[in-house]
Amino acid sequence: MAKKGILLVNLGTPDSPSTADVRKYLDEFLMDERVIDINSFNRTLLVKGIIVPFRGPKSAKLYKEIWTPQGSPLLIYGNSVRDVLAKKLGADYQVELAMRYQSPSLPDALERLKQSKVDSIKVVPLFPQYASASTGSVHQLVMEIVSKWQAIPAISFVNSFYDHPGMIKVFADNARKHLHQSWDHILFSFHGVPQRQMKKADVSGQHCLKVENCCDNITENNKFCYSAQCHQTAKLLAKELDLKPEDYSLCYQSRLGSDPWMQPYTSDVLKQLAQKGVKRLLVLCPAFVADCLETLYEISVEYQTEFEHLGGEKVQLVESLNDNPAWIAVLEDIVLNK
Ligand SMILES: C=CC1=C(C)c2cc3[nH]c(cc4nc(cc5[nH]c(cc1n2)c(C)c5CCC(=O)O)C(CCC(=O)O)=C4C)c(C)c3C=C
Numbered sequence: 001m002a003k004k005g006i007l008l009v010n011l012g013t014p015d016s017p018s019t020a021d022v023r024k025y026l027d028e029f030l031m032d033e034r035v036i037d038i039n040s041f042n043r044t045l046l047v048k049g050i051i052v053p054f055r056g057p058k059s060a061k062l063y064k065e066i067w068t069p070q071g072s073p074l075l076i077y078g079n080s081v082r083d084v085l086a087k088k089l090g091a092d093y094q095v096e097l098a099m100r101y102q103s104p105s106l107p108d109a110l111e112r113l114k115q116s117k118v119d120s121i122k123v124v125p126l127f128p129q130y131a132s133a134s135t136g137s138v139h140q141l142v143m144e145i146v147s148k149w150q151a152i153p154a155i156s157f158v159n160s161f162y163d164h165p166g167m168i169k170v171f172a173d174n175a176r177k178h179l180h181q182s183w184d185h186i187l188f189s190f191h192g193v194p195q196r197q198m199k200k201a202d203v204s205g206q207h208c209l210k211v212e213n214c215c216d217n218i219t220e221n222n223k224f225c226y227s228a229q230c231h232q233t234a235k236l237l238a239k240e241l242d243l244k245p246e247d248y249s250l251c252y253q254s255r256l257g258s259d260p261w262m263q264p265y266t267s268d269v270l271k272q273l274a275q276k277g278v279k280r281l282l283v284l285c286p287a288f289v290a291d292c293l294e295t296l297y298e299i300s301v302e303y304q305t306e307f308e309h310l311g312g313e314k315v316q317l318v319e320s321l322n323d324n325p326a327w328i329a330v331l332e333d334i335v336l337n338k
Pocket residue numbers: 011012013014026034035036055059072074127131133134191192193194197254256287288291292293294
């Protein structure tokens with residue numbers, strides 16, 4: 001009997017922390033028109049002329065700091081999740097892991113499913129909140145590839161799972177492991193996107209960044225808005241952790257370039273909190289399902305250093321979902337029921 005194909009897709013990571021491999025990764029990633037959504041001439045100049053040559057060596061140094069003997073954390077956790085999920089789902093399913101950029105490549109993973117003559121393919125981008133630059137880009141590439149096949153199996157796409165109660169609980173349980181210590185404040189720090197991408201996701205064209213607190217609630221106008229989904233995830237986490245509004249802040253990290261991104265920026269929030277006398281911060285990053293450069297380095301090293309300079313003491317990262325069995329059970333539910 002033919003199997004059902006499950007395609008897990010995360011963002012991607014360099015093949016090694018060498019400058020050459022990091023440049024190759026940045027080139028593929030940032031030349032994606034959904035990631036740097038400016039005209040193709042300017043994107044090429046910016047990416048190939050400035051970012052890849054100059055950021056490449058700097059990013060390579062950072063990747064060396066988080067690299068493990070088995071490779072990049074994002075890929076190690078991805079492989080482990082794929083293996084455990086495949087075992088749980090059993091012989092009726094073929095589970096593949098791909099990265100949108102670099103390896104294991106998405107075209108190769110789709111080819112394996114095609115060779116196995118699967119009846120159906122369920123595409124599960126490993127991003128809790130939908131963004132055009134992450135989930136949208138995965139959906140687009142899968143559709144481009146599969147559209148050229150003669151025999152196209154039934155295909156379905158998971159859009160987001162920002163409010164999945166099981167996922168909220170695993171993040172909250174990970175935070176609870178730190179609650180025997182005292183924290184002055186909790187941060188929910190999400191990966192940011194440029195403001196112009198938020199405006200493009202506003203199907204009414206009249207809501208996002210035009211109405212005060214536009215992202216505070218999910219509506220018909222902003223149901224595909226990354227920021228609105230981030231707000232919802234943060235609210236659900238706060239509820240699960242029994243936090244009062246003054247106990248936590250939502251902020252956005254990982255800004256690239258000088259255009260305005262979603263705000264408040266994590267580094268600005270760190271400044272404001274330090275000025276108020278906050279010393280000890282517990283940080284969750286619920287836009288990532290696995291620890292990666294943006295959590296292990298940006299939060300634990302960069303923001304820790306920045307916060308100390310501002311008079312703060314501790315920035316404690318809450319570990320991500322990684323290959324936690326409880327998270328893999330949630331993923332099984334997403335695969336079977338979303
Ligand atoms: C959570 C989903 C992500 C969105 C949305 C996203 C958008 C986005 N990212 C950049 C630029 C960079 N991101 C980088 C690393 C990185 N980004 C995500 C996720 C999202 N990015 C992850 C999981 C990672 C870590 C990968 C790893 O190998 O560990 C980097 C590379 C690192 C660096 O040089 O800082 C860049 C650059 C843009 C422009 C963007 C646009 C919306």
